[in-house]
Amino acid sequence: MAKAVESDPGSGGSDVPRLSLDSIRESLIRQEDTIVFSLIERAKFPLNSPAFEESRCLDSGNSSSLTEFFVREIEILQAKVGRYENPEENPFFLENIPHSVFPTHKYPPILHTKAVSVNINKRIWDVYFKELLPLLVKPGDDGDYPSTAASDLACLQALSRRIHYGKFVAEVKFRDAPQDYEPAIRAQDKEALMKLLTFEKVEEMVKRRVQKKAETFGQEVKCVSGDEKNYKVDPLLVSRIYGEWLIPLTKVVEVEYLLRRLD
Numbered sequence: 623m624a625k626a627v628e629s630d631p632g633s634g635g636s637d638v639p640r641l642s643l644d645s646i647r648e649s650l651i652r653q654e655d656t657i658v659f660s661l662i663e664r665a666k667f668p669l670n671s672p673a674f675e676e677s678r679c680l681d682s683g684n685s686s687s688l689t690e691f692f693v694r695e696i697e698i699l700q701a702k703v704g705r706y707e708n709p710e711e712n713p714f715f716l717e718n719i720p721h722s723v724f725p726t727h728k729y730p731p732i733l734h735t736k737a738v739s740v741n742i743n744k745r746i747w748d749v750y751f752k753e754l755l756p757l758l759v760k761p762g763d764d765g766d767y768p769s770t771a772a773s774d775l776a777c778l779q780a781l782s783r784r785i786h787y788g789k790f791v792a793e794v795k796f797r798d799a800p801q802d803y804e805p806a807i808r809a810q811d812k813e814a815l816m817k818l819l820t821f822e823k824v825e826e827m828v829k830r831r832v833q834k835k836a837e838t839f840g841q842e843v844k845c846v847s848g849d850e851k852n853y854k855v856d857p858l859l860v861s862r863i864y865g866e867w868l869i870p871l872t873k874v875v876e877v878e879y880l881l882r883r884l885d
């Protein structure tokens with residue numbers, strides 16, 4: 623995956639992180655592949671709503687869902703191998719993140735210390751199950767809830783990583799033009815910040831590119847050539863997912879991060 627942080631050649635090759643909007647955007651482009659493939663994989667299963675609808679946990683008696691229980695348990699395990707030491711990763715449920723039980727990579731301190739407080743995963747969870755999933759998969763229930771939960775987690779983590787990458791985008795935009803952003807940050811003016819950070823031409827290019835990726839990665843391959851092309855996931859839906867949810871939520875993260883940037 624393209625690294626957002628490149629070592630600055632001017633620093634004699636030492637590992638001084640140089641953040642650039644181009645490298646950040648390169649990483650977002652590479653994340654499109656992961657997102658498109660995770661959506662294609664999830665579309666293998668029907669909705670399987672009993673997996674994520676509230677039910678009673680037989681162990682604890684608490685009301686939860688199979689998928690929520692699965693995600694909570696996986697996040698604890700992933701925290702213990704250092705997943706959340708990476709500033710690109712944000713947990714859905716972990717309040718007190720366990721320390722890694724192994725030595726972990728030391729990530730360069732790029733983001734403002736308040737970046738950890740920007741976490742919109744509750745909103746991502748709701749959007750995913752209530753709005754996105756019913757559009758992506760066929761209705762029905764095949765009972766394969768464990769595989770469905772694993773596939774939903776892959777989608778949720780890919781979407782969350784992409785949306786919270788907005789912290790890195792916001793940081794590099796601030797560093798490139800602090801004089802433009804500081805007045806709006808001091809005024810806590812969300813509208814002004816949203817206007818400053820929006821690049822509509824880039825957004826249009828993103829939507830077109832992910833549609834093409836869904837056409838390419840998701841096409842039904844036939845041995846006998848014919849005119850009709852079928853896709854595992856509707857490419858127009860993938861473009862809509864970016865346009866209606868992923869891009870707007872990424873910008874929400876950018877604004878929330880910038881509001882805290884001068885704290």
Ligand SMILES: C=C(O[C@@H]1C=C(C(=O)O)C=C[C@H]1O)C(=O)O
Nearest residue numbers: 791819820821824825828869872
């Ligand atoms: C991510 C960026 O910020 C905004 C969000 C974008 C997106 O989510 O794809 C694209 C352009 C900007 O409006 C960026 O400038 O690259």
